[in-house]
Amino acid sequence: xxxxxxKEKKPKVxxxxxxxxxxxxxxxxxxxxxxxYTPELAQxxxxxxxxxxxxxxxxxxxVEIDIPAFIKLIQEGDFDGSARKLKERNSLPAVCGxxxxxxxxxxKVCIVxxxxxxxxxxxLERFAADWERTKGTITIPEKAPSTGKKVAxxxxxxxxxxxxxxxxxxxxxxxxxEALHKTGGVLIYGIPxxxxxxxxxxxxxxxxxxxxxxxxxxxxxxxxxxxxxxxxEYDAVFLGLGAGLxxxxxxxxxxxxxxxxxNEYLTRSNLMKxxxxxxxxxxxxxxxxxxxFGAGNVAMDSARTALRLGADTVRIIYRxxxxxxxxxxxxxxxxxxxGVQFYLLTAPxxxxxxxxxxxxxxxxxxxxxxxxxxxxxxxxxxxxGSEFQLECDLAVVAIGxxxxxxxxTQTQGLELNKRGYIVADLExxxxxxxGVWAGGDIVTGSATVILAMGAGRKAANSIxxxxxxx
Amino acid sequence: MHKITYKREMAExxxxxxxxxxPRIARKAKPGQFVVLKVNETGERIPLTMGGTxxxxxxxxxxxxxxxxxxxxxxxxxxxDSIQDIIGPLxxxxxxxxxxxxxxxxxxxxxxxxxxxxxxxxxxxxxVIAIIGSRTKDLLILEDEMKAASHDLRVxxxxxxxxxxxxVTDVLRKILDEQKDVKLIVGIxxxxxxKFLCKxxxxxxxxxxxxxxxxxxxxxxxxxxxxxxxxxxxxxxxxDGPEFDGHEVDxxxxxxxxxxYLTEEKVSMEQFKTAGK
Numbered sequence: 001x002x003x004x005x006x007k008e009k010k011p012k013v014x015x016x017x018x019x020x021x022x023x024x025x026x027x028x029x030x031x032x033x034x035x036x037y038t039p040e041l042a043q044x045x046x047x048x049x050x051x052x053x054x055x056x057x058x059x060x061x062x063v064e065i066d067i068p069a070f071i072k073l074i075q076e077g078d079f080d081g082s083a084r085k086l087k088e089r090n091s092l093p094a095v096c097g098x099x100x101x102x103x104x105x106x107x108k109v110c111i112v113x114x115x116x117x118x119x120x121x122x123x124l125e126r127f128a129a130d131w132e133r134t135k136g137t138i139t140i141p142e143k144a145p146s147t148g149k150k151v152a153x154x155x156x157x158x159x160x161x162x163x164x165x166x167x168x169x170x171x172x173x174x175x176x177x178e179a180l181h182k183t184g185g186v187l188i189y190g191i192p193x194x195x196x197x198x199x200x201x202x203x204x205x206x207x208x209x210x211x212x213x214x215x216x217x218x219x220x221x222x223x224x225x226x227x228x229x230x231x232x233e234y235d236a237v238f239l240g241l242g243a244g245l246x247x248x249x250x251x252x253x254x255x256x257x258x259x260x261x262x263n264e265y266l267t268r269s270n271l272m273k274x275x276x277x278x279x280x281x282x283x284x285x286x287x288x289x290x291x292x293f294g295a296g297n298v299a300m301d302s303a304r305t306a307l308r309l310g311a312d313t314v315r316i317i318y319r320x321x322x323x324x325x326x327x328x329x330x331x332x333x334x335x336x337x338x339g340v341q342f343y344l345l346t347a348p349x350x351x352x353x354x355x356x357x358x359x360x361x362x363x364x365x366x367x368x369x370x371x372x373x374x375x376x377x378x379x380x381x382x383x384x385g386s387e388f389q390l391e392c393d394l395a396v397v398a399i400g401x402x403x404x405x406x407x408x409t410q411t412q413g414l415e416l417n418k419r420g421y422i423v424a425d426l427e428x429x430x431x432x433x434x435g436v437w438a439g440g441d442i443v444t445g446s447a448t449v450i451l452a453m454g455a456g457r458k459a460a461n462s463i464x465x466x467x468x469x470x
Numbered sequence: 471m472h473k474i475t476y477k478r479e480m481a482e483x484x485x486x487x488x489x490x491x492x493p494r495i496a497r498k499a500k501p502g503q504f505v506v507l508k509v510n511e512t513g514e515r516i517p518l519t520m521g522g523t524x525x526x527x528x529x530x531x532x533x534x535x536x537x538x539x540x541x542x543x544x545x546x547x548x549x550x551d552s553i554q555d556i557i558g559p560l561x562x563x564x565x566x567x568x569x570x571x572x573x574x575x576x577x578x579x580x581x582x583x584x585x586x587x588x589x590x591x592x593x594x595x596x597x598v599i600a601i602i603g604s605r606t607k608d609l610l611i612l613e614d615e616m617k618a619a620s621h622d623l624r625v626x627x628x629x630x631x632x633x634x635x636x637x638v639t640d641v642l643r644k645i646l647d648e649q650k651d652v653k654l655i656v657g658i659x660x661x662x663x664x665k666f667l668c669k670x671x672x673x674x675x676x677x678x679x680x681x682x683x684x685x686x687x688x689x690x691x692x693x694x695x696x697x698x699x700x701x702x703x704x705x706x707x708x709x710d711g712p713e714f715d716g717h718e719v720d721x722x723x724x725x726x727x728x729x730x731y732l733t734e735e736k737v738s739m740e741q742f743k744t745a746g747k
Contacts, residue, residue, distance in 0.1 A: 179690050181508055181515075181555040189688075218557040220690055224494055244692040248704070255697055255704060255723055257730040264693035272514065272687065278741050281514040281539055282687075283734030357726030404691050406709055 015117040016045040027307045027338035030193045042127040046074040049119045056109035062454035065089045083132035091165035094200045097126025100450045144171035149467040152234040154221045157185020158449045159240035159440030162456030164213045177219040189271040222407035236463045243441035245402040253351030256359040262298045262398035287394025290314045294398035295325035302396040303340045314340045319347040319380045361391045429459030471552040481609040486545045493528030495558045501586040502564030506689040508555040517686045519583040533582035539738040560689050561712045568595040569653035575601045577659025584658045589619040607632035646674045665721035672717050680716035
């Protein structure tokens, strides 16, 4: 009956905004930008959900969260229950509520969105997860009886964490090996504090540890142990290595001091907490004039980090046009609000430096859009004689990442593609090497947190099936 | 956590030797490889080459010069204290083979890095000549160990306070003039030493390997902080190295990149000194 009533309710309520820090204030601190919904705002927003009989939003979600059900629990004021509902399908809801591109997934297909703005599913997900973490009670779900099977997970990013959470509940013994000194992978080293507070990631990992997942940091698999050595002790191995090899521009002068890969810049700031230097020992160059190359989410994160580290001018330099920028609209919007400038259809040709080897500027070329390339996007073509120089004392190269060859190339029998990514079945995560699965960015190339989680989930199912028939 | 079981101060307290519990690393590490360590929660990640490993006791030897805050902090640690994180073994091991005659040249704390490599070349059947040098007598380290690890050890000091008066390169030139059957030279030490050593050995046309020590962060090939130019190409020292063909390395760029954080290092050190008072 309740369902019927809900259905009749028209979405008169507009999409609720999330309160957030003022752009001018937040551009100078590392605190999270949005404050999140209050319970009142969350319930108001949740009332906009039509509780569709055939919900499109679930299909739009890579891990198929029962979206109407978790929203209904918010409507009813059962926030803990809502978080539990989320966790049935998604072990990292507080993370996904923040960094998922909902506008391309669940919210894109939301029926309310046809005539009005869609239900703010991501914001509600974040609200329920935050409520449970900070005010509610975290319940540990019941685990299946022990199977006696052991699974090793290499990498503690979103794919590995999801898989670990799934397999521990199915009764297997799970150990995660992480190369860095902290768990979370890209969630810890890559995404800045102002977008994803690190204590959230830590509490998600703590939750897994409470479930019984073992975590071993400082283990660079491929060096301390090979995959074959792990296979002697474990029944299955999952490789969730991420795409950790930084790409550079390959233009002259790129090794001047003050030119970072986005990986280095963000790792220093996020993982090593260089933004708190000298309280933390890791230094980071604080540029006044900063040039960031690329226009994806990582570029936006780098540009916004530079502002927070005291830059006067931060420029995003991108060789294509606004339409082709790979970053989420929300991220571009946040960056613009904070004062990041955009130099579109601009490509760097060389860096300039001083006698001490520090970068002082970059020479660029103006581009125009030509015929579409293999990616379907119009190819940027240089305009002859359009060279110009921009001053910069710090540059961040954020043009993408590739597969780190350290483990893949040292593992016999593991098929790699031409670009060095691991070849794995997209439905099961199975690789060419028996007992070895892979998923996330190391298979697909740089993608989103949620897609990596989806890959972790599929591989978990496949590994479970394999172990139970072994 | 990795407990310190042994501590010795050397070279007028500018160099410190710690033995640290790291059984898995001790089991796996090969000469030429290194570790990254982070002393405590707020620490930075610094690369250090192992001066030795003992699989039986599970201990690794860390021999380091006090050059900045992190190493100064490490020197304050005592037996029973711990280092929070040690990651390794990292980098490619030294390619050890029986070549015939090999010269191992170590300068300053580079001798510590050189020691296990020298030992390995000798064990592989090579005739090993070792040359070690320092500014002055009191800064010389591991003389006895290097003597045992080689067939013929020459010692130099810049000021003539001990051994041969002069630079390691002076001795090396003499040997190369006399002995024409040197197959390989390995040089490890301060960048200027390696640069001049390679200039010399290039004249004589003898293959020379060097071990580089640029700034690193993750040291797994993820960040590119350690990029060095070798043969005109950018390499990541942490995964492509740390050893490279010494005749191909752009040392001037390396020195500049090593000095990228001088200002910050000073701030860190000042703060550390003030806090200690």
